[in-house]
Amino acid sequence: MRRxxxxxxxxxxxxxxxxxxAAISAHLGYKTLVVDLDPQGNSSHYLLGQPIxxxxxxxxxxxxxxxxxxxxxxxxxxxxxxxxxxxxxxWPAHPELESLETKLESRYKMYKLRDALxxxxxxxxxxxxxxxxxxxxxxxxxxxxxxxxxxxxxxxLFSQHALYNLQAAIAELKEDHNRDLQIEGIxxxxxxxxxxxxxxxxxxxxxxxxxLLPVHLSASVKMRESHQVSQPLIQYAPKHKLTKEFVRxxxxxxxx
Numbered sequence: 001m002r003r004x005x006x007x008x009x010x011x012x013x014x015x016x017x018x019x020x021x022a023a024i025s026a027h028l029g030y031k032t033l034v035v036d037l038d039p040q041g042n043s044s045h046y047l048l049g050q051p052i053x054x055x056x057x058x059x060x061x062x063x064x065x066x067x068x069x070x071x072x073x074x075x076x077x078x079x080x081x082x083x084x085x086x087x088x089x090x091w092p093a094h095p096e097l098e099s100l101e102t103k104l105e106s107r108y109k110m111y112k113l114r115d116a117l118x119x120x121x122x123x124x125x126x127x128x129x130x131x132x133x134x135x136x137x138x139x140x141x142x143x144x145x146x147x148x149x150x151x152x153x154x155x156x157l158f159s160q161h162a163l164y165n166l167q168a169a170i171a172e173l174k175e176d177h178n179r180d181l182q183i184e185g186i187x188x189x190x191x192x193x194x195x196x197x198x199x200x201x202x203x204x205x206x207x208x209x210x211x212l213l214p215v216h217l218s219a220s221v222k223m224r225e226s227h228q229v230s231q232p233l234i235q236y237a238p239k240h241k242l243t244k245e246f247v248r249x250x251x252x253x254x255x256x
Contacts, residue, residue, distance in 0.1 A: 002117055002127045003184065003253075004146035006170075009162055010133035012152040013189040015042040016223055018130040020243075023047075023232030024250045026088035030125040033080065035059070035117070036093040037138040043130040044092035047083045049230035052092050055081065060094035066112045067103055076116060085235060089124075097138065105137045110177070114145035135169055143170065144177045148184040150213075150253075153205075155191060155198035163210070184253065185213035192219055215249040218242050 005018045018034060025032040036043040037059065041052035052058065057079045065073050080091045104110075117127055129146060131139040143149065149170060153159050167183065174181045186205070192198055193216075205212055218241060226236040233243040 002121060002146045003148045003150060004129040004131060004142045005150045006131045006139055007152050008133055008135055008166055009159055012154045014152055015130050017152055017187060018128045019043050019046050020232050020246045021250050022128040023085060023088060023234050024247055025126045026085055027234045029087060031087050032126045033089050033120060033124040035091045035127060035129045037142055038093055038130055038132040039095055039097040041093040044090055046227055046230055047090050048081060053095055055092050058092045058094040060096055063100050063104055066109050076120060101137045110141050110144055113141040117145045140173060143173050143181060147180055148182055150184050151186045152189045153186045154189050155201050160201055183211060185211045187213055188216040190219040191216040215245055215252055217245050
């Protein structure tokens with residue numbers, strides 16, 4: 001199963017959600033891959049514990065190879081890194097990914113990631129794709145390569161306004177490029193059950209029949225702490241409330 005976590009708005013928790021769902025998948029024994037398409041490399045750093053600029057191979061090598069037929073080509077396996085956690089691997093981002101974007105787009109390379117991930121699906125049970133906060137070449141490539149799309153939502157007024165435009169953009173891409181893509185659901189993130197505004201926003205979204213997932217992820221300093229030590233919550237704080245919410249969310253996705 002190939003899932004993309006996407007929202008054009010930054011700061012909604014895409015990387016945290018991607019890595020923690022993937023870590024739970026691996027913790028349960030499933031061979032799992034995180035594909036980090038965001039040049040900031042937050043998912044890569046979170047799971048590998050080192051800056052992406054220090055890595056010898058990355059997605060930059062893959063996309064650069066697609067622009068050139070010359071020279072020795074690296075295999076997919078050579079570009080994927082094992083994490084310190086059993087069954088969990090990362091295909092990391094690179095700070096220079098953006099430098100390739102114009103050439104990749106002009107030469108219509110949006111289907112190359114799909115082809116690669118279809119091959120890797122024979123090896124990995126679950127593939128989670130992190131995306132940049134923009135509808136650019138890399139996020140479109142991810143949406144074309146995925147079977148399911150998860151949309152993080154942080155109960156912010158700007159997120160609510162942008163949600164409908166985001167769904168329209170995904171629907172258009174589905175129509176033109178990937179008929180198999182489905183919006184699997186909206187993940188309410190950094191939820192404060194005591195605050196009135198988040199509860200009201202959730203009620204509004206439910207009233208408009210938006211595909212809200214039933215598990216809401218609480219706001220917690222534990223997430224930042226886990227970033228600091230480069231350990232997903234299932235390793236860093238397995239009994240914490242937020243960790244248990246992630247586990248329930250993964251189980252819900254698995255059973256849908």
